[in-house]
Amino acid sequence: MIHVSSAPVESVSWQSLLAGSITDPAELLRRLGLSEDLLAPAIAASGSFALRVPEPYLSRMRPGDPNDPLLRQVLPLGEELVDQPGYVTDPLGEQHANARPGIIHKYHGRLLLVVSAGCAVNCRYCFRRHFPYADNSLSTSEWQDALDYIRSDTSIAEVIYSGGDPLAANDRRLAWLTQEIAAIPHVRRLRVHTRLPVVIPQRVTPALLDALCGTRLPVTMVLHCNHANELDRELADAVRRLRNGGITLLNQAVLLRGVNDSLGAQMALSESLGDHGVLPYYLHVLDQVKGASHFHVPDEQAIALVGRMMIRLPGFLVPRLVREIAGEPGKVPLPVSLGGTELHHALRTF
Ligand SMILES: *Cc1c(COP(=O)(O)O)cnc(C)c1O
C-alpha cells in the first residue's frame, strides 16, 4: 500500500508542529468534516481539560468518521461532564507520592521524574488530567534538589523520564539531565515514557538521540500507542531511528471502550508493533479518573480479551494486563488465563 503523506508536515520542525497543534474544537470538526452537533459538548468538556491535537496525529484520522479510534482519544464529549461514583481527580494518589517537586517515588528501585509538564496531545482518558503540573515545573535549584534526592538514595537503580510528556522538553535540557543522572554511580538504567513520537514522529531527531543515548546508561523507551492506525509510515520511520540509536522499545496502551476494546483491535496493535520491533509491555485498564468513565471496559471483558490474545499470539506480543492501585508497591496484574471454550477448541486441533 502506498502511503501519501502531506509534504508540508514533513518539512516542518517538531517545535512548530507542537506549537501549531489544534486547540479549537470547531477547527477540529471542520478539518474532519464532522457534524456541528459535536461542537457544543466539545466546547463544554474542553473547559476543564483543553483540546489538543497535533497535525501529524490528525492526519491519521478518517475524515467524516465520528467513531474513528484516534479521534475518540482526543475529542471532548459531553459524557466527560457527568460525574460517576468512584471516578476521582487523583485516582493513583500521586499527589501524595509527589514528596518533592518533579519526583514521584512510589515503587522500589524506580523513580519517576516529571521532566516536562506539557504534553503534545491531550488524551481524554489521561489519569493525570487533573495533576497540578504548574507546581511541577522545576526551577534550576529544584532540579538540583531532585538530583540530590536520587544521589542520596542508593536503592534507585532506574530513573524514568515522565511528565506530562518528557520529550516536550528541549534536547539541551534532556542532554544535561541525562549526563547528571549518568554521573550517579548507583543508577543503572534510564527509561523514557512518552507518547510524543506517536503523535509527532518528527520529534525523533539526531539531537534527541544524542541527548538520550550519549551516556553509559542503557535506554528503554516505552511508547504509548493505543491503536494500529497510529502506526503509520512516519511513526515506523521514527521507531527505526530510535532502534538504530540503540534504544530498546516497548509499548504500553490503555484499554479504552470504543477505541481498542475488541480482539481485532488488540491483535492488530500487537502485530503492528511486532512488525516494527516494538514489544507490547503493559495493557492498562482505565484509571478511574473523573471525566473518563465512558472509556471503561469491564474487567471480565479485559481478562477474556487478553486470554484470547495468549492463544493467538507469541508470548512476547501479549501485553501484561495491569491496574494501578494507589498504595500498591507495583502495578497489579489481572488474573488472565487461556479462556474456557476457546481453550478447548484450541486443544482439540492438536
Ligand atoms: C509505572 C510506574 C513505574 C514503573 O513501573 P514498571 O512496572 O517498572 O514499569 C514507576 N513509578 C511509577 C510512579 C509508575 O507509575
Ligand code: SF4
Ligand atoms: S500524552 Fe500521556 S500524560 Fe499526556 S495527556 Fe496523553 S496520556 Fe496524559
